[in-house]
Amino acid sequence: MTEHYDVIVVGGGGAGLAAAVSAAERGAAVLLFESERELGGSTQLSAGMFTAAGTSVQRGLGVEDSPEAFFQHYMDLNQWLLRPGLIRGFCDRAGAALEWLIGLGVEVPAAISGDAHTPGLCRAGVEDVWRGHVPKDQGYGLVQVLDKARRAHRVEAVLGTRVQRLRTTGDRVSGVVADDVEVDADAVVIASGGFARDPELLARHYPAAARAGEDLFVVAADGSRGDHLRFGAQVGAALAGDGWGLMLPTAYFQRLHHWQSGFPPKSRIHVNARGRRFMDEDASYAVSTGIIDAQPGPVWAVFDERARRALPPGYAHWDAAVVLREAEAGRTARAATLPELAAEIGVPAAALTAEVARWNDQLPHGADADFGRHETLRAKGSTAAPDPIGEGPFYAVRTLPAELVCTHAGLEIDATAAVLDERGGRVPGLFAAGEAGAGVLGARYVGGGNAVANAITMGRAAGLSAARRAA
Numbered sequence: 301m302t303e304h305y306d307v308i309v310v311g312g313g314g315a316g317l318a319a320a321v322s323a324a325e326r327g328a329a330v331l332l333f334e335s336e337r338e339l340g341g342s343t344q345l346s347a348g349m350f351t352a353a354g355t356s357v358q359r360g361l362g363v364e365d366s367p368e369a370f371f372q373h374y375m376d377l378n379q380w381l382l383r384p385g386l387i388r389g390f391c392d393r394a395g396a397a398l399e400w401l402i403g404l405g406v407e408v409p410a411a412i413s414g415d416a417h418t419p420g421l422c423r424a425g426v427e428d429v430w431r432g433h434v435p436k437d438q439g440y441g442l443v444q445v446l447d448k449a450r451r452a453h454r455v456e457a458v459l460g461t462r463v464q465r466l467r468t469t470g471d472r473v474s475g476v477v478a479d480d481v482e483v484d485a486d487a488v489v490i491a492s493g494g495f496a497r498d499p500e501l502l503a504r505h506y507p508a509a510a511r512a513g514e515d516l517f518v519v520a521a522d523g524s525r526g527d528h529l530r531f532g533a534q535v536g537a538a539l540a541g542d543g544w545g546l547m548l549p550t551a552y553f554q555r556l557h558h559w560q561s562g563f564p565p566k567s568r569i570h571v572n573a574r575g576r577r578f579m580d581e582d583a584s585y586a587v588s589t590g591i592i593d594a595q596p597g598p599v600w601a602v603f604d605e606r607a608r609r610a611l612p613p614g615y616a617h618w619d620a621a622v623v624l625r626e627a628e629a630g631r632t633a634r635a636a637t638l639p640e641l642a643a644e645i646g647v648p649a650a651a652l653t654a655e656v657a658r659w660n661d662q663l664p665h666g667a668d669a670d671f672g673r674h675e676t677l678r679a680k681g682s683t684a685a686p687d688p689i690g691e692g693p694f695y696a697v698r699t700l701p702a703e704l705v706c707t708h709a710g711l712e713i714d715a716t717a718a719v720l721d722e723r724g725g726r727v728p729g730l731f732a733a734g735e736a737g738a739g740v741l742g743a744r745y746v747g748g749g750n751a752v753a754n755a756i757t758m759g760r761a762a763g764l765s766a767a768r769r770a771a
Contacts, residue, residue, distance in 0.1 A: 306770035316491035317736030322763030349749035360410025389715025414681025425747020475480030494735035495526030528736035562615025573597025575651030603642020725748035
């Protein structure tokens, strides 16, 4: 006889754990499959920041916010290309999902945070109301709390087992096949992550990643192999989010996430092929990748010898010795004067010299009239003015979006996390969340914590919906 569960969850990252725990809280018998040897997925690798509005953390700091304001900001940033009903549902539920996590034991203090690694409330993106909730112990701690809740509700997790396909009965999804064993269920939640680790699927659904060429590196979990797309193809599921994903700007020599690779010097400017400065160098990655992609030719981070020497030790790539080694190898441009550096990187010397002079006249004295970078630095808790750029030799590091974090193409879902077919109807018995359930993460990543908020909020919605179907 085929084994039967009320709900099967495929994927044990943040979305899958949230779905499993939420369904179990409603009394459903839940089985969770995870293809890797441990739970956590990409959520475990993240800072755990969670974007939400109208929360107890905000209220504790006297911050007035609402899901309605969050919705307006979310849709405006994405140029209203997303389905308003889905985004309304997400924004309305994100705050409640965060409170649910806090109730389970996740700690987010009512304190101001200047970055994605200090617990508290920080500016997540290009928002006027801060919505980035940073938990204690980062994404790892968040996963541990969810896993503790999973064990408390006796949800069995089958690790190291990759689901092969869905089972169907008529037009209804009725379980899965794993290790050639059929397991029956009243509802299935797909939370298997994205497809950042599958080059063929990347080329098909997120070809922008190829622009990074050999500089591309992936920080998503190893299990991000696109299983959700294959499952969807079995049942005629509609796809959403094609061509969308998140690439973070990095130096060409970077190969690890920022908290391992390190951060570029504070005293730097970014210039384009015309030798012109064009952005706030500390702008949120909600918009910085798009700004860099819009520039003609390569983009260069320009700084001086004093800035190189001031790089803090202990990081893998943004380290004074590493930059010196790259310069001596000829991969990082270096020159005694700015005009000579301009010749090295092929930009007009007059423009580069003028931009550095303008920088030196502004931000080292406290304000950046052109791009408002002083405000961004202040929001990050960096109050000291940067040094001028003036001590040779000068350096130029090629900078581009090359760190692939997550992919946004997946199974189209509605506000209940039900998977939709190509006619817009629900596929009976099938739900999806996280990167697998597409439509929340758009062309513009709203800010730090958007992916985690999507995973937990829509994972919880999927678990609750699946439990209702099984009831």
